[in-house]
Every structure is written in structure tokens, then in C-alpha cells.
Amino acid sequence: MLKQAIMNGLNTLVLAAASDGGLGGAIKDLLNRASVPQIFVPLMAIGLIVALLTYRVWTKPKIAGLLGLGFIGFYLWSATDENFFKIIVKPDNVPITIMLTAMAIVTWVAFRQAAINDRRIERGEPLIESGADDKVLVWPDLVYTEMICLVLCTIALVVWAILLKAPLEPAANPTNIPNPSKAPWYFLGLQELLVYFDPWIAGVLLPGFIILGLVALPYIDKNPRGNGYYTFSQRKMVIWVFMFGWIILWVALIVLGTFLRGPNWNIFGPYETWDAHRPAALLNVNVSDLFWVVLPEKTGLWNPGLPKEPMWGLPTWLVREGPGLMVLGAYFFILPVVLAKSVCAKLYKDLGLIRYAVFWLLMSWMILVPIKMVLRWLFNLKYFVAITEYFFNI
């Protein structure tokens, strides 16, 4: 599917470049097509993987500068498009542009120093941050820095406030539901997850696990190295996991939710007009449908049809959802054990039982998010387990 989309895109690119829209139109068309989650999210993930693998290369000031300039140029060029412009200048969306810019800068600053430190570690030289006895007095060094920051930030905030009016829409009207209704931008990653999960997971369980996971992090990450200085090579695994969660599952989904989701929560490319009359999405299937209907239809092993009454002394829902429950059970409870005995044997030894169990509880939920996304994109999977009777759908 991805390949087909890319081929389509390239085709249109070539065709359009030769015709009226020109190259600009063709690029916009390509990016509009790349805005659907099944392309946008994997592209982001690939981008992150490449960036982390080549962190010593792109962080070089010249290359980073070029990348930055290229991106600014692209953003400005995009802003000449009416639809794109409309989205980014929505007052409450302006902070997102600011966040993305600030994030790009600090991420560069961090990985640049990590690259330098990692080289120095290899050569056995002292780190950028070394020299622990190098103390300076708080007055004047720190206090003055703080003073200057305070003045600059006040100015920046006042200028921002003068330039951009705070939004105020018509008075609240409980009978007039806007389409789309969006949560504040910093929660839009979670709202985006509602596409894939029921509210009790997207809105309660996952945020809870994020908080729990962050609090638990210092107790699970037993690696004593990389304490108090920038490094990547000494903390590879934890940085991979954290950056995946932060960049893909949090930031990229916010961008998707704010910039690309339009009426009826449909995807609209950044250069497309929001049209409220798009057809609704396809029908989705559950694991129970796959097992009780699709599988027997294909193989003829048993009569196709969802179980309608209790069987083997088990309630209907348990029989119906048995296959899904087994899949999830294996994923949550058997997989970690298998891993502890094989690939993760060393990790298990280092962490011990309790830490390892907590680690996998958090990891399984984190990984379940992309798994479910991919299964949705490929097979229209709706639920692994759909015990709608008890609002227990995963």
C-alpha cells in the first residue's frame, strides 16, 4: 500500500510538473497524499530512526544549519498556500509552530553535545561538562544571567501578546456542536488515539501509564552511566524508547491532530480545503469477526458466524472473544516471559523480577499503540477484544 502510494505520488509529481500546477502544485499534491496517518506516522518514524542513527552527522553545525534553513524556506513557501496559512495562523495553533521550532533547536543542541561527548569518551578525553571543581559564585554569575533572561522573556511575552490577539469565539452554545471539536492542542495526541482505542484506554489508561512510566523511569533505568551530561552512546536503549514515545507518539500525533484533522475527524492534507462532506470511513472488523467469520469462510473448518449463545458452560461473550483474549493474554503475559528467557535475559538479570515486570507492563502498552495503528491500517482491525456488554474493548 505504501509502495503504491509512493508510486502514485511520483507519477503525479512527474505529470503535474509538466502541466499547469507546476512543480509547486505537484509537491503540494504529494504532501497532501502523504498526510494520511498510515503514511505520515511511518514517515515520521523513519525520520526519527534515520536521525538517531546518524546523529553524529546531521548535528554538525553546517549540516544542521542547512537543514534548518531548508525547513524554514519550506515552511515559508508553504505559508503562501491559502489553506496551509489558515491552519497555522489560527491563534491557538501558533504555539505549535513555536514549540516545533524550539524543539528542533534544543534537540539539535542536545544531540550535538552528545555527539561531541561520545567522541571524547571514545578517545578517553574529558567531557564538555567535566571540571566539577570549577565553581562560580551565584552572585553575580547566575543572578545576572537570571536577571537578563527575566527581562528578555518579559519583552518576548509582551511582544507576542501585542502581535497576536487571544482568540474569542462566539459565546458558548450547548446546542451547536462545532465540527471538528478539538481538545486543547497539548492533548491532541491523546485525542488522536481515540481513532484507535476506546476512551477508557486513550483518555484514562494511557495518560495514566505515561505518568506512571515517567515516575518509574529513574527506578527502572539502572544504567549508572550518562548521569549529568549529554551522551547517546552510553544510554542507547533508554533514549531510543523515550524519543520514540516523545517524538512519534506525542509530538507527531499532536501535529496530525491539529494540522491535518478536519470535519468528521477526516484527514485533510495541509494544502487542502476543509470540506465537511467527505464520505465516512470504512467498516472495521474485530478479532472475533476474523476468527469466527472470515477464517471459516476462507478455510471451511467450521460454520461461519459469531457465537450467539453460551457454549461449554462459558458465557457468550467469553466464547466470542476467546480468540482475542488469548492473543492479548499471550502478548501481555507470555511474551515478556519468553523474552526474559531469550533476547532480554541480560536485562532481566539486571532488573530483577519486579522492575522487569513493571518495565514490561509499561512497554507492552506503549508498543500496543503502534501495533494497533498498523493493524488498523492494514486490516481495518477495530478491537482485539470487544466485550461491548461491559465497555471492555481493547
Next chain:
Amino acid sequence: MSVFGNIGNYIRESQIWGSVFRHGIPRDRRTRAMAVLSNVFLHLHPVAVRKSGIRLSFTWCMGGLTFFLFLAETITGVLLMFYYRPVVEYAYNDIIQLRAHVTLGLLREIHRWGAHAMVIAIWLHMLRVFLTGSYKPPREFNWGVGVILLKLTLLLSFTGYLLPWDQLAIWAITVGSNMARATPVLGHEGPGAAAMMIGDVPLIHAGSDARFLLLAGTSVGPGALLRFYVLHCIFIPLVVLVLIAVHFWRIRKDGGISGPL
């Protein structure tokens, strides 16, 4: 000596000055240390800090920026409270009046953009603490305090979002608070809620679940406005303030800004 110098000396030798500042002009090591030690606010800092720790490229100044924004929000927020009444009949109009008639109507802008900026700053602060590995021992606890502060900051923003009582506000809060309806066990559409029964009487229904607790009703209405107002202006800021005090105290007790051992 110039006239100004004389006046300056006169002031500095006066009893009033001496009673406020108990040290000389911070020109040498001793008086500079005294300047920090004898001031309750500056005393949040140690007397001396690691040179590498206060480099801009190490901390990005993001923790400090978050704190600055918190103070800016407190000040503008108090001023806004003079003009705003958390009652459905008045709230929206008060905002319009504020914009049209109040000198320095810019307050609302500063307050709103400051709130967004604070969310961004706290995220980046956390990112830098993570990437420098500063959550590792002995700073595990302070990292935990930070995570709670992060959650509270988001809640502050979220509760404030409702107060203008415009379309943006109520629907954003409706989307957000609808999640509470699905809280496992405690939300009336959450898994496990059906099991909470006394005989035939369900304990958890639309009028008694987690969302009801949050909104004082089954939808975003007058009760929700008042609740969010109180949470936004009093309860959460107080908790945040206390936790920031703990946070800063622990930074010192954990050995100052982290650095390689």
C-alpha cells in the same frame, strides 16, 4: 566625591538600608556570598554553582523559564480575577468587556500565551533533564516531583481553557472531560462500572461518576464553570507553588545542577 556618590553613601549608611541589606555591596567573595545567603529568595540558590551547570547550552534555561512563566501567570491571573466572574451569565461578557474597556486589556493575551509558553517550556525542561540523565540517583525523587508538576501544569492550562466560556472553551472541555465518563470502574461507561452494585442499585451512573465529580453535572454547565474556576485560580496554583518549593529545595539538597561525577 560627586554629589551622587555622597547621597549614595548616605543612603547606604542609613539605618534603614542597613536593616534591609545586612551586607556590604557585593564586590568581593564574602559579601557576594552574604548577598545570596541573607536573602530568602536568592537563598533558593547555593552560594556557588558548577560552571558547566549554568551554561545555557546545558539547561537551556527551561526550568527557570517555566518558573518565570508561572510567576507571570500568577500576576496577570490575579489582575484578570478583578474583571471576571465565573457565572455563565457574565463570564463571556466579562471577557469582551475586558478586551474593550480595560486599560491594559493586553492582560488576557499575556495570560493566554504565557500559559501556552509554560506548557512548551515545561516539556522542553523535562526533555533536557531526560537527555542529560539528570533523573538518575540521587535525583529520582525530584524527577517524580517534576512529573507531578507537569501534570498539574497541563491541568492548569486545561481548567483555564474553559473560563472564557466561548464555543472553543466548552467544546474543548467537553471533548476532554468526556474521557472521565470512561474511567474504569469509576465512570458510568467505563469497564467494571457495571459491577459496582448494591443489590439492584447501580453505584456508578451518569449522575455519580468521575465526570460528574469533575463537572458538577452531566455536561459542561454552570457547575463546571465554577469548579474549573476554583481549581484554576486557587487549588492547583497552590499545590504547584508548594511543589515548586519542594522541587527547588531538592535541587540544592541533591547536590545542585547535575554534572559528571
